[in-house]
Amino acid sequence: MKDSNYLLCQKELFDHVPIPPENIHIIKSDLVENIDLAYKSGETEKGEELAQEIVDDYENQLVSVFGSLNPVKYPVFDLLLLGLGPDGHTCSLFPDHPLLKETLWVGYIDNSPKPPSRRITFTLPVINHAHSIIFVATGENKQDILRKILDENNYDDLPAKLVKPSHGQVYWYLDQSAAAKLNF
Secondary structure, rough: OOHHHHHHHHOOOOOHHOOHHHHHOOOOOOHHHHHHHHHHOOOOHHHHHHHHHHHHHHHHHHHHHOOOOOOOOOOOOOOOEEEEEOOOOOEEEOOOOOOOOOOOOOOEEEOOOOOOOEEEEEEEHHOOOOOOEEEOOOHHHHHHHHHHHHOOOOOOOOOOHHHOOOEEEEEEEEOHHHHHHOOO
16 A cells, blocks of 8 residues: 555665564555445445454454463564654544554554544554654654653643653654754
């Protein structure tokens, strides 16, 4: 799919580093395309069933890796690399969205305020169990939201500010444009 974060990561990272393919777990794009077809043809119920199938499939992939040796409540990633939207969203978790309260491993959003409207994502509990989280934010359009997240003590409901690993660290990588309004 052209909107796939995986395709971008593959082009910019995976094609250039020796990561075994079996260590990369992706959402099956053919299933996502089937959801789009179902919704476009007016088959909403079928689209919802397919969305659940995708969530279940991806969660099963994660369980097969993280739960095979020891039963785990949530997977523990060594590193998650996250982006930041100008509204404070990250990982397809948007401000004031019910998915912020989800406790399963994987969630589905069908009404994203930013295209594409349908997305599959990790939930906050999964994100917050990672050992390390790196946010990468670039560009002038991130200045105001970065000030809210990093410099101000309110705005605690912004998804990116809700990223607080229980046993890990958060690191921010910013370009000069994004960091221009921060107080150091």
